[in-house]
Amino acid sequence: MRILVVNPNTTASMTERIGACAQAATSAGTTVRAVNPDMGPASIESHYDEALAVPGLLSEIARGEADGVDGYVVACFGDPGLDAARELATGPVVGIAEAAMRTATYLGRGFSVVTTLGRTCGRAWDLAERYGVQRFCRAVRACEIPVLDLDDPGSDAREVITEECRRAVAEDGSDAIVLGCAGMADLCTHISARIGVPVVDGVTAATRTVESLVVLGLRTGARGEFAAPRPKSYTGLLRDFTIA
Numbered sequence: 001m002r003i004l005v006v007n008p009n010t011t012a013s014m015t016e017r018i019g020a021c022a023q024a025a026t027s028a029g030t031t032v033r034a035v036n037p038d039m040g041p042a043s044i045e046s047h048y049d050e051a052l053a054v055p056g057l058l059s060e061i062a063r064g065e066a067d068g069v070d071g072y073v074v075a076c077f078g079d080p081g082l083d084a085a086r087e088l089a090t091g092p093v094v095g096i097a098e099a100a101m102r103t104a105t106y107l108g109r110g111f112s113v114v115t116t117l118g119r120t121c122g123r124a125w126d127l128a129e130r131y132g133v134q135r136f137c138r139a140v141r142a143c144e145i146p147v148l149d150l151d152d153p154g155s156d157a158r159e160v161i162t163e164e165c166r167r168a169v170a171e172d173g174s175d176a177i178v179l180g181c182a183g184m185a186d187l188c189t190h191i192s193a194r195i196g197v198p199v200v201d202g203v204t205a206a207t208r209t210v211e212s213l214v215v216l217g218l219r220t221g222a223r224g225e226f227a228a229p230r231p232k233s234y235t236g237l238l239r240d241f242t243i244a
C-alpha cells in the first residue's frame with residue numbers, strides 16, 4: 001500500500017519530520033511518501049495562508065493520482081482543501097484535524113486542542129463543529145508559538161507546549177489532548193509521558209485511518225458532491241489545473 005502525506009506548506013524540513021512520524025505509525029507493507037508543494041506559504045497560520053496553500057496541495061494530490069497512490073493525508077491542522085482533494089482522489093483522503101479529533105472521542109468524555117497561534121483557534125472550533133465533535137471539545141488552547149519555531153531545535157516550543165497540555169488537563173478536565181499542528185507530531189510520545197494522559201497527533205492518527213480505509217476497500221463516494229470536477233479551463237497561474 002502507498003500513502004501520500006502532503007504537507008501543504010513549503011517547509012521541507014517539516015515535511016521530513018512529518019513523513020518520519022507517519023511511516024513509523026504504519027504496518028509492514030505500507031509505504032509513506034511525504035511531500036510538500038514548491039509553491040505556497042512557508043507555514044499556514046491564517047485564512048490567507050490556508051487559501052494560498054490549497055493550489056499547491058491539489059497539485060500534489062493530482063501527482064499522487066498519476067502515480068497510483070492508494071490514499072492521502074492532508075497534513076495541516078486546518079484540513080485545507082480537504083473537500084477539493086476528495087474530488088480529485090481515487091482513494092481516501094483524511095485530514096489530520098478530523099482524524100485527531102475523532103480519535104480523541106474514543107478516549108474519554110472530552111479533549112482539549114493545544115495549537116500554535118491564537119488566531120488559528122477559531123478554525124479549530126469550526127472544524128470540531130463541522131465534524132460533529134464539538135460536545136467533546138472542551139477547549140482550544142494556543143501556545144502563541146509560530147509554526148516554524150517547531151522546526152527550530154533552539155526554541156523552547158516543546159516545553160511551552162508540554163506545559164499548556166498540562167494546564168489543559170488540570171483546568172479543562174480533559175481526558176485527552178489533541179496536538180493542533182502537524183509540526184508537533186514528533187512531540188506526542190514525550191508530552192504524553194510527561195502529563196499522563198493520551199496525546200493524539202493528527203499525522204499518525206490520519207495515516208492509520210487512511211491505512212484502515214484502504215484495507216477495508218473504502219474511499220470517498222464519488223457519485224455526487226465528491227465526483228471528479230467537471231471539465232473546465234482555468235486561466236493564468238492556474239492554467240495547469242484545467243480539467244480536460
Ligand SMILES: NC(=O)NC1=NC(=O)NC1=O
Binds near residue numbers: 075147
Ligand atoms: N494550527 C496550525 O498551526 N496548523 C498548521 N500550520 C502549518 O503550517 N501546518 C499545520 O499543521
